[in-house]
Amino acid sequence: MSDRAVEVGVFAVLMTGMVLLGFGAARWRAPQDPHSLEEWGVGGRAFGNWTTWFLIGGSMYSAYTFIAVPALTYGVGVIGFFAVPFAIITTPLTFVLTTRAWSVARRHGYLTHSEFTSARFGSPGLGAAVAITGILATMPYVAVQLLSLQAVLRTVGFGGEWPLLAAVSVVSICTFRSGLRAPALLSVLKDVLMAWMLLTALIMVAMYGGWDHTFRVAEAHFAATPSTVDGLVLPDTGHLGFLTLVIGSSLAIFAYPHALVGMLAAKDRATVRRNAAALPIYCLALALMAMLGFFALAKGVTPVDRDLNTVIPRMIHEYFPSWSAGVAYAALSVAALIPAAVMSIAAANAFTRSLYRPYLRPNASPATEAKVSRWVSLIVKFGAAALILAIDPEFSVDLQLIGGVIILQTIPAAVLGLMTGWFHRAALMTGLITGLTVGVGMLYLIPKRDATGRVVAEHFGGSSWPIGDGRTIYVGVAALLVNLILATALTAILRALGRPGGHDATRPADYYADADDSHIKRLDELIDGLPRRNSPSAAGIPTTSAAAAHGSTGGPHTPGPTTSTWQPTAPTGTSTSPERHATPTTGTPPAWQGTPPASTRASPERHGTPTTGTPPAWQGTPPTGTGASPAWHGAPTTGTNASGLHPTPIAGSPGHGASIGAAGHDFNVQPNPHLARPVDLADVTDDSGRPAGLGHLNDPPPVGRARIPANDTFPPHNAGHS
Amino acid sequence: MATPARRSRHWQWLLVLPTTAPLLTPFTNRIEPTLLGVPFFFWYQFACALFAIVVITAVHLLTREEPHE
Structure with a gap:
């Protein structure tokens, strides 16, 4: 040979083997639900x-x-x-x-x-x-x-x-x-x-x-x-x-x-x-x-x-x-x-x-x-x-x-x-567009030369911008500098003028969250209104992974679903469901109507928007007592601690969460049949990309029942849109 | 809410070293001394990569985040 x-x-042999392996990869550590973007897109x-x-x-x-x-x-x-x-x-x-x-x-x-x-x-x-x-x-x-x-x-x-x-x-x-x-x-x-x-x-x-x-x-x-x-x-x-x-x-x-x-x-x-x-x-x-x-x-x-x-x-x-x-x-x-x-x-x-x-x-x-x-x-x-x-x-x-x-x-x-949320969205946008224009413009103006310095093409001849004395600077960095200076200056001006920027949906602690970080857990409880003290129920909530369940439709790290304890019992008052997001369901009782047992915190899968009438994925997520609430937008979903999920606008500043926590106090009320749907803060965050809608949950509901705002402006999609 | 208190977060400043070391080309721009025939400019970058492994590992260990606090 x-x-x-x-x-x-x-x-040829190696490539064939690789291709076969690639086909087989779907079965490798096969997920329970391979059809979500979390599975497909980030394994x-x-x-x-x-x-x-x-x-x-x-x-x-x-x-x-x-x-x-x-x-x-x-x-x-x-x-x-x-x-x-x-x-x-x-x-x-x-x-x-x-x-x-x-x-x-x-x-x-x-x-x-x-x-x-x-x-x-x-x-x-x-x-x-x-x-x-x-x-x-x-x-x-x-x-x-x-x-x-x-x-x-x-x-x-x-x-x-x-x-x-x-x-x-x-x-x-x-x-x-x-x-x-x-x-x-x-x-x-x-x-x-x-x-x-x-x-x-x-x-x-x-x-x-x-x-x-x-x-x-x-x-x-x-x-x-x-x-x-x-x-x-x-x-x-x-x-x-x-x-x-x-x-x-x-x-x-x-x-x-x-x-x-x-x-x-x-x-x-x-x-x-x-x-x-x-x-x-x-x-x-x-x-x-x-x-x-x-x-x-x-x-x-x-x-x-x-x-x-x-x-x-x-x-x-x-x-x-x-x-x-x-x-x-x-x-x-x-x-x-x-x-x-x-x-x-x-x-x-x-x-x-x-x-x-x-x-x-x-x-x-x-x-x-x-x-x-x-x-x-x-x-x-x-x-x-x-x-x-x-x-x-x-x-x-x-x-x-x-x-x-x-x-x-x-x-x-x-x-x-x-690293910082200081920048103003309008300033960033202006910087971005200016940077793009400057960068591409500079590239366009650079002629291509051959080894002897003769110009062989007029445009896009490289990424080194001559600045005299034979020195050059990389175009990308030059344009980035323009971009940054503009973004910084404009942000300073807008802030001086008192123009508020967009709402920041993240908070400092989010940047340190870990899969099983106890801090996430604590934050969850605050946001979800589960008091860490003063409540007998709170003691029963283990500090297991919170974020793990978040956004994952049964991924390998989702805390063991205890579906058996999660019995969707269609409440009677479903017809009153004030569908807050203008996505009326088709008449079939959507899965989220299931009310979890008292004193548990459900973790609605954030994508599980009740639009199709099919049971969304979060049904299978954990529940009872496992405290598996996804991140902070996992809202308590029953009337059992309705006072916890209400209301206080948590948008924005740290510290607000604490007041919510303080507000949550009553865990032993029976599930309220009139609770049409869980207040799913996750949806709020999801749809607009940030929990801007939280501020709209302003009406404190009567103790023991949750009221859901019935207005369609919730979440305000374009409120923060520049 | 303040960010969670981490022990010895300031150790992270050590990362400045492996970040700047490869950028010192004005000082490393020469052929001699060679190592196994490789000019200094080139083997210095190899050394920087090894240095980065050492420093990042050290910082990782020094600032290790306890999963369950």
Whole structure:
């Protein structure tokens, strides 16, 4: 058998195995309800240390990184190595930022930055803008992954377009079926193959002259080129451009929708923190790959069709043992497909949660959400494939460049928002739009030059903006500075004028919430009106996980459902149901009419809006005495402690919750038959993205019964809409 | 409501070190001393990655959040 046949054979066998595994992934740790977006989109938020680590590595260190970074070092030398410091500084930032993002997302059931932004700044419009920016930035990112895949396939010998289309179809079907589970499972295998590839590469370098020889030849090569910016060390004027690129890229990572997906799938805060500590291992792998660019240069590897992306695949073909080359190709191909899958899932989640639900179908059920996301993720992948087939691949690289710049403009809202809610939503929106305009405008004005400095194209020639003396600055950072200055100044002005910002649906403690954090529990009780003292009932409420139940439709970490004690007994007064959200039910008694036994706290699943007449998912969630109330919006649902759920506006300031807690006192009243539906604060938060409606529950009901405001303005959808 | 009191939250400031270390390119922009033939600029970044593992692990352990307080 020829070398080529072995290569292709190993590659084909491995790829087939991976695809089969991807199909089987849906069964892996199979959820009770695979049809909710929580399950499909973030794996039920139940991935442990290892799975999370592999998934994040798989989605952030993509084929584009492993192929394009060495291509850059091959082409321009040290500047291409920017990816390494960039990757390193994301890790301490992950430790701080992502744990906060994880907590607040877990607490409120967010799947995307855009949802968080909408709630944090009380502006669905801002959330939608962040979602659109994220989706626009993600599309070309998916496209460049597919370009990398094409480069590998081309080197293996599968030229043309059909292999790419076949690969995209297969990965689409896997994702469609298994959601985030498919990429998570494949990430593990990919890393095994990748580790093998790196080991082979190290042996290869040692066998063919070592690093010493490699770098000496590379240095001589760069010295001989006419360009002044390439080489093994940065030119004196190169630091600003290099550092702004590093900083901009690492901030962007936190704004891309897909970066959050992997972390949200983690099961608790400690998992996120441990992962941050272990992620630099990927940086070592990346640094090694980057140096392989010099090896390829030193060995005189030439790209196929002048496409630099083929340098690494070519090097593998020429210097690896043929079966090892097959392994490496499989690793690189899967490394392209996993991020493509994760990115399309993330973009789809952003669409579903920040555009579809707030604007198109406010009462979408979890099943509908999952369905919409599935189809959108399909559209994203095939859209990206169409992008590179229909237009010049060069152009999708340009789009990726633009994507990196525009995603940075969401930093003030989506990432700084994690640290502070100070910004005003109108200021953020203005900053975002200005930043986008400035960034894209600057990119448009940068001409493309060849090595000798001659202009070969008028526009979109790179992302380095010259600022004189040969110094440059990364466009994304420049635009972000404009954005930030504007957002800060406008916020200061608006605040000085006394214009209140949007209502912040999050509270400081949310950013530290953990899956089984006792603090969440305490907060729940306060909000739900269950007094921690002074009530015999309160003593019986164990402090088990609160947030775990939240937003999860029977996910693996939902506290054991004790459905048997949860007996929906249709109250007699159902006809009086003042459907507060203008979504009249179809006449069938909706499931929420079930009243749980006295002195328990039900935990309505937040998506379980009673619009369809079908029993919503929360029926199966826990109840009695387990205290499994989802986050703070889980409202007590019976007349038994009606006084607890009323009324006091808790919106906004901390401390209000305490008064609610104090108000809740009577647990032993019989369930009130006239209680038409539980006051489901979750719905309030859900529909508008924040609990703005809480303030409307102002009328203190008579003791022992809950009154539900019958007005339709509840929740005031657009109250906070800028 | 104040954020929950965490022990030794200030240890997190240690994270400034691995965040800034890779950015010191004006001081690391040279070939010598090489390590196994790799120029200083490059192996310094490898060292930064290892340093980040050490510091983040340390901060994680020092600020460990007790699940049940």
